[in-house]
Amino acid sequence: MRRITQLPNKIRIVSQEFKDRESASIGVWVAAGGRYENTQNKGVAHFLEHIAFKGSAQYSCDEIKQLVEGVGGNLNAFTAEEETCYYAKVPASHLKQTFDILADISFFPKITPKDLEKERAVILEEIKMYHDLPQYYVGELLEELLWPDHPLGQSLAGTSKSVGEMSVGHLRDFKNTHYVPANTVISACGSMKHEELVKLVSAKLGRLTGSCTASYIPARRAQEKPAVHLYHKQTEQMHLALGYLAYETNHKDYYVLALLSIILGGNMSSRLFNEVREKRGLAYSVSSGIKSLNDTGVFMVRAGVDNSKIVSALDLILKVLAKTASGGVKDDEFKRAQEYYMGQSLLGLEDTMDQMLWMGGGVISDDKVKSLSDIIKKIKAVTPSDIKRVTKEILNPKRLNVAIIGPMSEEQQKQLRAIANLP
Numbered sequence: 001m002r003r004i005t006q007l008p009n010k011i012r013i014v015s016q017e018f019k020d021r022e023s024a025s026i027g028v029w030v031a032a033g034g035r036y037e038n039t040q041n042k043g044v045a046h047f048l049e050h051i052a053f054k055g056s057a058q059y060s061c062d063e064i065k066q067l068v069e070g071v072g073g074n075l076n077a078f079t080a081e082e083e084t085c086y087y088a089k090v091p092a093s094h095l096k097q098t099f100d101i102l103a104d105i106s107f108f109p110k111i112t113p114k115d116l117e118k119e120r121a122v123i124l125e126e127i128k129m130y131h132d133l134p135q136y137y138v139g140e141l142l143e144e145l146l147w148p149d150h151p152l153g154q155s156l157a158g159t160s161k162s163v164g165e166m167s168v169g170h171l172r173d174f175k176n177t178h179y180v181p182a183n184t185v186i187s188a189c190g191s192m193k194h195e196e197l198v199k200l201v202s203a204k205l206g207r208l209t210g211s212c213t214a215s216y217i218p219a220r221r222a223q224e225k226p227a228v229h230l231y232h233k234q235t236e237q238m239h240l241a242l243g244y245l246a247y248e249t250n251h252k253d254y255y256v257l258a259l260l261s262i263i264l265g266g267n268m269s270s271r272l273f274n275e276v277r278e279k280r281g282l283a284y285s286v287s288s289g290i291k292s293l294n295d296t297g298v299f300m301v302r303a304g305v306d307n308s309k310i311v312s313a314l315d316l317i318l319k320v321l322a323k324t325a326s327g328g329v330k331d332d333e334f335k336r337a338q339e340y341y342m343g344q345s346l347l348g349l350e351d352t353m354d355q356m357l358w359m360g361g362g363v364i365s366d367d368k369v370k371s372l373s374d375i376i377k378k379i380k381a382v383t384p385s386d387i388k389r390v391t392k393e394i395l396n397p398k399r400l401n402v403a404i405i406g407p408m409s410e411e412q413q414k415q416l417r418a419i420a421n422l423p
Contacts, residue, residue: 001016001017002014002015002016002359002369003015003016003194004363004369005194005198007181007198007201007202007205007206008206009181009205009206009207009208009209010181010182010184011181011182011184011185011186011201011205011206011208012184012185012186012363012367013185013186013187013188013194013197013198013201014185014186014187014188014359014360014363014369015187015188015189015192015194015197015359016188016189016355016356016359017189017190017191017192017193017194018189018190018191018352018355019191020191021092021190021191021352022091022092022191023089023090023091023092023190023191023352024089024090024091024092024095024098024188024189024190024191024192024352025087025088025089025188025189025190025351025352025353025355025356026087026088026095026098026099026102026186026187026188026189026356027085027086027087027088027102027186027187027188027356027357027360028085028086028087028102028103028106028184028185028186029083029084029085029184029185029186029187029360029361029363029364030083030084030085030106030178030179030183030184030364031082031083031178031183031184031212031364031365032045032083032084032174032178032179032183033045033079033080033081033082033083033084033156034046034079034080034081034151034152034154034156035081035082035151035152035216035217035219035293036151036178036214036216037151037154037158037174038151039154039162040162040165041162041166041170041174042151042154042155042158042159042162043123043155043156043157043158043159043162043163043166044158044166044170044171044174045079045084045156045174045178046079046123046156046157046158047119047120047123047158047163047166047170047171048084048109048111048171048174048175049077049078049079049084049086050119050122050123051109051111051115051116051119051171052077052086052105052106052109053065053077053105054109054110054112054115054118054119055109055110055112055115056104056105056108056109056110057104057108057110058100058104058108059101059104059105063101064101064105067097067098067101068088068090068094068098068101071090071091071094072090072091073088073089073090073091073094073098074088074089074090075087075088075089075098075101075102076088079156080156081152081156081293082216082293082294082364082365083361083364083365085357085360086102086105086106087102087353087356087357088101088102089352089353092190092191092192095188095190095192096200099186099188099197099200099201099204100200100204103186103201103204103205104204106179107179107205107208109175111168111171111172111175112168113168116166116167116168116171120163120164120166123157123158123163124160124163124164126157127155127157127158127159127160127163130155130157134233134235134237134239134405134406135239135302135304137231137239137405138231138239138240138241138302138403138404138405139241139302139403140155141229141231141241141403141405142229142241142242142243142298142300142401142403143243143298144229144403145227145228145229145243145401145402145403146243146245146298146401147219147220147296148227150217150219150220151216151217152219152293152296176210177212177214178212178214180208180209180210180211180212181205181208181209181210182211182212183212184205184208185360185363185364186201186205186360187356187357187359187360187363188356189352189353189355189356189359190352190356218295219293219295219296220245220296221245221295221296222245223245223398223399223401224398225398225423226397226398226399226400226401226402226420226421226422226423227400227401227402227422227423228401228402228403228416228417228420228422228423229402229403229404230403230404230408230413230416231403231404231405231406232406232407232408233405233406233407234407235307235405235406235407236307237284237304237305237306237307237406238304238305238306238307238309238310238313238404238405238406238408239302239303239304239305239404239405239406240301240302240303240304240305240310240313240314240317240402240403240404241300241301241302241402241403241404242300242301242302242317242400242401242402243298243299243300243301243400243401243403244298244299244300244394244395244396244399244400244401245296245297245298245394245399246290246292246296246297246298246299246394247290247292247297247394248292248293248294248295248296248297249292249293249294249297249365249366250366251292251297253386253390254292254297255341255375255378255379255382256382256386256387256389256390257290257297257299257390257394258290258341258379259334259337259338259341259379259382259387260299260324260329260387260390260391260394261288261289261290261299262337262340262341263324263329263333263334263337263387264288264301264320264321264324265286265287265288265289265301266287266288266289266337266340267340269333269336269340270287270288271320271324271333272286272287272288272301272317272320273286273287275316275320276303276313276316276317276320280312280316282305282306282309282312282313282316283303283304283305283306283309283313284304285302285303285304286301286302286303286304286313286317287301287302287303288300288301288302289302294365299394299395301317301321303317307406307407310404310406310408310412310416311412311415311416311419314402314404314416314419314420315419318419318420321395322395324391324395325388325391325392325395328384328385328387328388328391329384329387329388331384334384334387338379338380338382341379342375342376342379345372345375345376346372349372397420397421400420400422402416402420402422404416
């Protein structure tokens with residue numbers, strides 16, 4: 001049974017017990033991510049996540065890794081736009097010590113000047129690495145188009161300038177502002193008792209104080225004209241990313257858009273996969289997906305295309321999208337999309353780590369966990385006419401943003417702009 005408890009200092013604890021599992025997964029979530037930053041400290045949330053593993057009040061850098069990996073477990077962390085999570089999966093008998101480690105590095109990191117300089121070099125290399133991966137970097141270019149002059153349109157890792165100027169003070173100020181009880185969720189799943197977890201958290205973090213007054217800049221919800229970024233780079237393959245401003249997480253049509261994404265490019269039965277890859281061989285990979293945040297979202301299409309076929313590929317992708325917007329979807333593909341979404345949702349919650357991430361992500365963003373039965377109910381309530389309505393709204397040419405990386409000739413650039421009516 002899933003249970004949620006809030007401590008007197010407002011830390012929230014959510015857990016799901018599975019008596020038949022040998023493992024336990026646990027995460028420390030903090031509502032602090034890239035969109036809470038500014039130009040001066042861009043990348044600070046990610047930097048703080050990195051430096052937490054260098055040592056804390058109770059554990060050295062080596063102990064942090066060895067005490068978890070030494071019992072067969074694994075630990076890691078991630079920084080997203082709206083949250084940061086430190087997590088681990090271990091044999092259930094080692095949950096107590098593992099939580100103590102995660103909590104200590106999250107809330108009591110040392111953040112020394114020496115460690116800052118070491119990790120600064122690591123992150124600068126990470127930024128270079130992602131810039132050298134066009135399939136990744138094209139996504140950053142797309143986000144710049146979607147949310148110009150906004151933290152959401154800037155890299156989570158920061159820039160060479162912002163990371164190069166990052167100080168111990170920047171890291172400590174960000175931690176002290178955001179790493180407070182009301183911003184914290186502890187999520188756990190597996191062979192464990194909720195009451196015992198509450199005792200662990202209360203003993204370790206129950207005396208934490210502080211309130212968060214930080215907020216983020218609202219994201220734009222409308223777009224008046226299409227935008228494009230054609231990035232010339234000598235690559236063996238063109239990398240294409242299309243994006244349309246879409247719905248926030250709790251929008252009434254979120255699940256309609258989710259089904260549309262499956263129909264268009266969510267699997268090998270999708271329209272884009274069949275038309276672009278199977279029938280014409282214009283791309284090795286082509287897919288669509290959605291990303292939703294508290295107040296905005298994006299529907300995107302991505303493809304890796306032969307350098308000589310980029311114009312044909314973009315033309316075909318846009319025609320598939322336009323045909324869907326004008327003609328709607330067939331009953332059989334609509335039913336397949338519903339079954340696919342429900343099946344993937346069910347399969348995606350079988351592992352203790354998947355469950356932990358699901359619960360923690362729900363509570364940190366929305367103060368609740370959506371049940372699978374509620375999601376299935378909403379998916380079944382979607383109709384083909386809903387798909388057609390949402391398709392027309394979201395896939396509006398004025399909302400189109402196109403980012404492409406590759407060795408484009410001037411003629412190709414001219415043709416690409418003409419096809420999509422891009423500036």
